[in-house]
Amino acid sequence: MDPRPSAPPKRRPFDLYTGDRSRTVKIQHNAGRGGCFPLHYDNPGPPSSRALTCILYLNPDWSEGDGGELQLIPFLRAPVRVNPRHGRLVVFLSDHVLHKVLPSEVERFCLTIWLDGSVNSPRDTRLNLPPTALKDIKKTADALHGSASQRALSRAVYPDEYEKSLLDCMGGVDGCAEMLESHAAHLRALSGNKPLKMLVDALRKRKAETADAEPEMVVE
Ligand SMILES: O=C(O)CCC(=O)C(=O)O
Ligand SMILES: [Fe+2]
Structure with missing residues (x-):
């Protein structure tokens, strides 16, 4: 017998589209002092279909004090600061998560993939x-x-x-x-x-x- 309680299946919060046209890739290089993004949503509303933001940081020499941290601001909750360490993958909902990048003192790299889905109903x-x-x-x-x-x-x-x-x-x-x-x-x-x-x-x-x-x- 299945020991799990018979709860109704959870509705997924988003549905991702498939196919090459449903994703965007950005390879990002910020020269020193260049890595800074003001507060924004990656999906600010229609016609954008971005549903999921995936950022892979590629900064083998990053250390405390270099700046360029990602600050996520879940609406009306405590902010989260993420150091852009080499090999770290950050994934968040493109239309729900307000964020910014703090000023960077050093050269900075990351690879971003945006996956499209059925958002903006x-x-x-x-x-x-x-x-x-x-x-x-x-x-x-x-x-x-x-x-x-x-x-x-x-x-x-x-x-x-x-x-x-x-x-x-x-x-x-x-x-x-x-x-x-x-x-x-x-x-x-x-x-x-x-x-x-x-x-x-x-x-x-x-x-x-x-x-x-x-x-x-x-x-x-
Ligand atoms: O550089 C980062 O860490 C994130 C950049 C960003 O927010 C964006 O490309 O939309
Ligand atoms: Fe962003």
């Missing part, structure tokens, strides 16, 4: 919260954590982090002012919507509480 692209969303903010935060619809709110929930990452990576570079202005315009538009602003304020409060409770995790 209307459920993922529309922010469709119940009228009770503000009443149970923990439940709302948990739902957004597991949903790509978090992308509609992430700039407003992490405004300073977005701005800092832009300045860290693009400060003094052509186009930086435009990027900062576009970020600010996004925030202005959102704060003009009163119910949305109340929700964002509650989520930011929740973010401050959860970050205090769980400091950044480091994958050495």
Whole structure:
């Protein structure tokens, strides 16, 4: 007899497509000081089909202090910093996981493969919260954590982090002012919507509480 309890099969969180057109490969070389990426999702929304991001780091000489770490920010949970050590493979959901690369002091290499899949359904692209969303903010935060619809709110929930990452990576570079202005315009538009602003304020409060409770995790 099968000793396992007869639970219904779990629905897979994503379905990957097959075939050569369903993957993109990037071989990345950052010259010294070049390896820095501001906060982003690899799949920011349609028409992208990226479902899974797989990064293989190729830095045999990387050591503490070299920078270029990957920082993953699971929505409203403690951030995770991953050192880009040689041979390390990092895999995450392209449409759910906000991330950035910290400024690098040294030359840096990695190989990225993006696998496409059935993402960006209307459920993922529309922010469709119940009228009770503000009443149970923990439940709302948990739902957004597991949903790509978090992308509609992430700039407003992490405004300073977005701005800092832009300045860290693009400060003094052509186009930086435009990027900062576009970020600010996004925030202005959102704060003009009163119910949305109340929700964002509650989520930011929740973010401050959860970050205090769980400091950044480091994958050495
Ligand atoms: O260089 C890395 O570690 C990640 C780069 C990245 O986030 C990207 O290519 O989208
Ligand atoms: Fe990325």
